[in-house]
Amino acid sequence: MSTTPKGKVIMIAGNEACAEGALYAGCRFFAGYPITPSSEIAEHLCRKLPRLGGKFIQMEDEIGAMGAVIGASLTGMKALTATSGPGFSLKQENIGHAVMAEVPCVVVDVQRGGPSTGTPTLPAQMDVQQARWGSHGDHGVICLSAATAQETFEQTIRAFNLAETYMTPVLLLIDEIVGHTTEKMVIPEPGAIEVVNRAKPAVPPAKYVPYAPTESGIPVLADFGTGYRYNVTGLCHTETGFPTNDPKRIEANILHLTDKIERHRDEIMRWKAFRLDDAKIAVFAYGAVARSARRAVIEAREAGIAAGLFEPTTLWPFPYEAILETAGRVKAFVAAEMNLGQMAREVELGAKCKAEVHRVNRVDGDPITPKQILEKIKEVA
Amino acid sequence: MIDYYEYIRAQNFPHIWCAGCGDGIVLKSFIRSLKKLGIAKDDAVMVSGIGCSSRTPGYIDINTLHTTHGRALAFATGVKFANPRLKVIVVTGDGDATAIGGNHYIHAARRNIDITCLLYNNYIYGMTGGQVSPTTPRGMNASTAPFGNIEPAFNISGLAQAAGASFVARGDVYHVQQLDKLIAAALGKTGFSLVEILSPCPTAYGRRNKMGTPVDLMNWLKDNVVAKDKLDKMTEEEQRGKVPSGVLWDVEKPEFCGEYAKLVERLKTDKKKA
Numbered sequence: 001m002s003t004t005p006k007g008k009v010i011m012i013a014g015n016e017a018c019a020e021g022a023l024y025a026g027c028r029f030f031a032g033y034p035i036t037p038s039s040e041i042a043e044h045l046c047r048k049l050p051r052l053g054g055k056f057i058q059m060e061d062e063i064g065a066m067g068a069v070i071g072a073s074l075t076g077m078k079a080l081t082a083t084s085g086p087g088f089s090l091k092q093e094n095i096g097h098a099v100m101a102e103v104p105c106v107v108v109d110v111q112r113g114g115p116s117t118g119t120p121t122l123p124a125q126m127d128v129q130q131a132r133w134g135s136h137g138d139h140g141v142i143c144l145s146a147a148t149a150q151e152t153f154e155q156t157i158r159a160f161n162l163a164e165t166y167m168t169p170v171l172l173l174i175d176e177i178v179g180h181t182t183e184k185m186v187i188p189e190p191g192a193i194e195v196v197n198r199a200k201p202a203v204p205p206a207k208y209v210p211y212a213p214t215e216s217g218i219p220v221l222a223d224f225g226t227g228y229r230y231n232v233t234g235l236c237h238t239e240t241g242f243p244t245n246d247p248k249r250i251e252a253n254i255l256h257l258t259d260k261i262e263r264h265r266d267e268i269m270r271w272k273a274f275r276l277d278d279a280k281i282a283v284f285a286y287g288a289v290a291r292s293a294r295r296a297v298i299e300a301r302e303a304g305i306a307a308g309l310f311e312p313t314t315l316w317p318f319p320y321e322a323i324l325e326t327a328g329r330v331k332a333f334v335a336a337e338m339n340l341g342q343m344a345r346e347v348e349l350g351a352k353c354k355a356e357v358h359r360v361n362r363v364d365g366d367p368i369t370p371k372q373i374l375e376k377i378k379e380v381a
Numbered sequence: 382m383i384d385y386y387e388y389i390r391a392q393n394f395p396h397i398w399c400a401g402c403g404d405g406i407v408l409k410s411f412i413r414s415l416k417k418l419g420i421a422k423d424d425a426v427m428v429s430g431i432g433c434s435s436r437t438p439g440y441i442d443i444n445t446l447h448t449t450h451g452r453a454l455a456f457a458t459g460v461k462f463a464n465p466r467l468k469v470i471v472v473t474g475d476g477d478a479t480a481i482g483g484n485h486y487i488h489a490a491r492r493n494i495d496i497t498c499l500l501y502n503n504y505i506y507g508m509t510g511g512q513v514s515p516t517t518p519r520g521m522n523a524s525t526a527p528f529g530n531i532e533p534a535f536n537i538s539g540l541a542q543a544a545g546a547s548f549v550a551r552g553d554v555y556h557v558q559q560l561d562k563l564i565a566a567a568l569g570k571t572g573f574s575l576v577e578i579l580s581p582c583p584t585a586y587g588r589r590n591k592m593g594t595p596v597d598l599m600n601w602l603k604d605n606v607v608a609k610d611k612l613d614k615m616t617e618e619e620q621r622g623k624v625p626s627g628v629l630w631d632v633e634k635p636e637f638c639g640e641y642a643k644l645v646e647r648l649k650t651d652k653k654k655a
Contacts, residue, residue, distance in 0.1 A: 029463055050645050055462050060488035064455035067448065067485075071428070071459025074446060075467070079459070097449050224444040224460060225467050227423045231390075231439060233447035242393055242439055 007188040014178040015040035015082075017149040017185055018108055019048070021156030022080045024187075025195055027106070028054035029079040031068035033061055033087060036120040037176040038110035041082035062087035066094035069105045073098075074232060076198075076223030078160055082108040085118060088127055088134070095169050096135035097234040099257060102211070102219050104163035104198055106156070108172045110179040111287075111338075113365055122365030123176035125287055125338040131171045132316050138254055140261025142268055143171040143316040147290045149185040152178060154193065155313065161196040162268060166260060167218050173315065175338065177288035177367055201228055211239040217260045265317040272311040275301065279308030281377050282326050282355075284335040284347050286312050289368050293336055296373035303374075305381045315343070323350030332380045336360040336373050356380065388412045388422070390442050397436055401595025403554030403580030404434050404501060408441065410557060411470075411499065414565040415443075425468045428457040430477035433508045434501035434580070437472045451482025454489040457496050465495070465638040468568070475502045475516040479535050483515075490544035490573050494637040497567045497574045502537055503582040511585030522589050537577045542630045547572030549630035553579035555602035559626065566628065572636045579606060579624065 012020070019041050022030075030049060032042040042058065049056040055072070059065040062083055069079040083091060088109045098105055111127050113119035118126075127134075131143040142162050146152040152174055163170040199220045201208050210230040211219045222228030235243040236250045244250060261268070275297055276282060285293035290311045300307035310326055310333075312319055323346075327333070332355055335344035341359045348357045360376045362368045389412070398404045415425065425443040429435035431450035438445030444467075448456045453471045461469040478486045478500050489496060505523060506512040513523035515535045522529060542549045548570040552560040560578065567574035581587055581598040592598055607615075609625040 029459070031459060050641075050648055053645075055641070057458070057462055059455065059458070060484050063452060064458070064485050064488070067452040067455030068459030068462070070448075071446070071456035071461075072463035073459075075460055075464040077463045079463075093449055094452065224426050224446075225424060225464055229422060229442055229444050231445045231447065233439075234449055235447065242390075 005186050005188040005192055007186045007192065009184060009186050011182055012149050012185045013040065013180055013182045014146070014149045014152045014174055015110060015180065016044045017153040018082070018156045018172070018174070019044035020187060021153040022106070022160070023048060023052065024153070024190070024193065025078060025157040025160035026197070027078040027080045027160060028052065029069065029072040029077040030055070030081065031057045031059050031065040031072070031079070032081050033059055033065050033083070035062070035084045035087045037112055037179050038082045038084045038108065040179070041108060041110070062090035063094060066091040066107070070094060070098050070101070070103050073103050073105045074221070074224050078164070080106045080108065082110065084110050084112045084120070085114045085127055086116070088130060092134040096137060096139070098169040099135065099139045100234045101232045102167040102221065103169070103232070104167050105169050106159045106163055106172060107169055108156070108174070111173060111175040113363065119365045121176065123288060123338055123367060124363065124365070125175055125289065126342070127173060128315055128339065129342045131173055139257040140168070141171065141316045142166065142168060142261060143173060143314070145286045145313055145315050146172065146174050146178060147287055147311070148178065149181065149183050151313070153185060153187070157193055157195065161194065164196045164198040165218070166264060167198065167221065168261070173287070175287050205229070209239050210241045211237065213239065217256065217263060261317060269314045269317055269319045271313060271319050271322060272309070274309035274311065276308030276310060276326065278306055280306040280331045281308070281381055282330045282333050283307060283309045283373060283377065284333050284343070285309065285337070286315065286343070289336050289338060292368050292370045293373050295370035296377060299370060299374050300377045303378070305377055307377050318346045318350070320346070320350035323347055324352055324354065327351035327354035330355050332356040332358055334358050334360060334373060334376050334380065336368050338362050338368060383413060383416055385409065385412055388415065388442055390440055393439050396440055398433060399584045401583040401598070402433065404437065406554040406557060407434070407499065407501060407560070407578055407580060408437055410560045410564055412441070413561050414568055417565050418568050420468050420568065424466070425470065426460050427470045427472060428453045428460060429472040430474070430482060432474040432477045432506070434472055434474045435477060451477050451480070452485060453477070454482065454485040454496065454498065458489060458494055461494055461496055462638060462641070469496045470568070471496055471498045473498065473500050475500065475504065475537065476506045476514040479515045479537055479540065487540065487544040490541045490546040490575070492637040493545055493547050493572045493634055495571050495573070498576070499564065500537060500575060500577050501580045502577055503580050503586060505582050505586040507582040507585045511589055524589070538575065538629050541573070541575040545573070546575050546630070547632050547634050548574035548628070550575070550628045551577045551579070551624070551626045553602045553606045553626060555599050556606060556626065559608070563628065572634060
């Protein structure tokens with residue numbers, strides 16, 4: 001788990017930890033719509049934001065909440081929305097708008113089982129591929145994961161930092177277990193964790209071009225109402241922000257949306273290794289399942305099996321290179337997920353047949369237990 | 382005389398609208414209203430959805446946000462609520478606002494958030510080629526109602542009024558002096574203000590329904606859109622087929638951003654619930 005920072009120790013559930021992380025990151029705008037198991041994020045922020053100079057609004061639907069978040073961000077506010085599977089589906093079109101228009105914001109999905117209404121009160125990890133491919137059109141995606149309240153707090157801050165750095169919506173996927181588990185957390189002192197704010201234009205309005213190429217590839221969008229008048233659109237556009245039908249410029253626009261994430265993937269990708277150095281069996285797990293996987297690794301070691309844990313905390317971009325490197329050292333991966341193997345496919349892609357990829361899957365709404373993972377480790381060792 | 386070049390993005394002209402379209406008339410009327418009220422270009426934000434009228438932001442030199450189909454009012458709610466100092470105008474169409482965006486339309490009105498909504502009603506989905514819309518009159522033809530529309534039409538203005546808007550008006554692109562007054566009045570109002578603007582589509586609606594040239598459509602507006610006061614004095618026989626125009630509803634009621642500001646103030650003195 002995370003190295004414990006210094007600060008106030010509290011008992012908190014993951015959803016409230018997410019809300020606190022957002023506040024720590026400087027988020028002062030929340031728009032949402034009630035949905036289990038994420039509603040506590042809204043319920044926490046509706047009490048806090050009005051006292052902190054912030055804005056809270058419960059919108060008429062999930063789509064509207066996503067739209068309001070994008071509108072608020074364009075005025076310079078750090079904005080958040082939170083949802084679960086069905087709402088995540090509804091938000092996808094407007095998430096795509098934020099991608100295309102390069103508007104920073106954070107979307108939290110507290111995963112439950114699907115498809116459709118599925119299992120509103122039970123955990124799942126069935127939205128991990130929707131996070132990557134849910135909105136139509138080619139584009140890069142940043143998606144984070146968290147396994148504990150502490151991590152949820154920290155990953156929410158990181159989500160805002162990445163959004164503000166790369167001018168893109170950032171997705172944070174947790175699950176019902178993480179969202180609803182009350183556990184110990186340390187709220188760090190203000191300033192203990194770095195908080196990033198988006199760049200401001202360095203040129204006067206007359207010379208300002210909103211989507212002008214920069215060294216980092218990331219545009220500088222001025223806040224509405226500050227004298228920099230420009231156009232924001234979901235249409236393919238040139239660096240001016242105005243629509244284009246020129247094939248070359250359409251291509252440049254689309255390539256940019258993938259490139260701006262891919263060229264920074266080393267800075268964005270993070271994963272944790274637990275007893276992986278000499279491991280022969282690498283368990284691949286994220287979110288709540290990583291908690292069971294850690295216990296399974298310890299028990300496997302006690303039984304004399306060299307097991308380790310590969311835990312991605314950035315789901316997208318996916319750490320293919322690190323998986324390949326691990327595949328060269330281990331006999332097999334055991335990919336444990338509360339879905340039918342959505343990320344195991346990515347592990348297979350990364351491993352390039354240098355190691356077997358075995359799966360532990362569960363879609364009945366019950367958590368994957370350490371025992372289940374341990375049995376698979378013993379079976380394939 | 383007003384210098385329109387001060388307000389337009391001339392580099393983006395010629396515009397995409399068809400010959401005979403009324404949308405450019407509304408653009409100029411809106412510019413005159415901005416000028417009349419002395420609203421600074423830096424302080425104005427225009428938010429639009431998808432469709433012909435929703436391409437207006439590309440042509441006007443203020444802060445502009447072209448969003449997704451039907452969602453302009455949701456995005457605009459975020460802009461306005463985040464920074465209430467900004468003057469927020471939504472430009473939308475009958476399909477955009479009352480079909481796919483119908484939920485945002487009624488809730489923006491219910492909330493009575495301080496947004497001016499210019500809703501261009503051309504009775505059709507123009508940009509996509511003339512499909513039937515929620516305001517296509519019964520019996521009229523559309524590419525997806527080739528045997529005549531069997532559905533009743535929405536009363537756009539009535540819908541906003543019933544949902545809670547504090548200002549509702551209807552104008553058209555023939556009676557332009559009246560339109561100027563209505564848009565200016567809406568911009569001057571605090572609360573959700575709607576101006577339904579009848580702006581016929583000669584290409585996708587008039588032609589399909591054999592309504593003649595763009596001039597014939599203008600003459601239809603001239604003869605059939607009648608100021609509400611004048612219409613009220615007509616006999617039932619004379620009123621038949623006429624469309625009332627002017628300010629249809631104008632009341633004072635609490636505005637959303639103002640109510641939120643009051644809540645924030647109340648919490649400052651109410652420490653108990655901290």
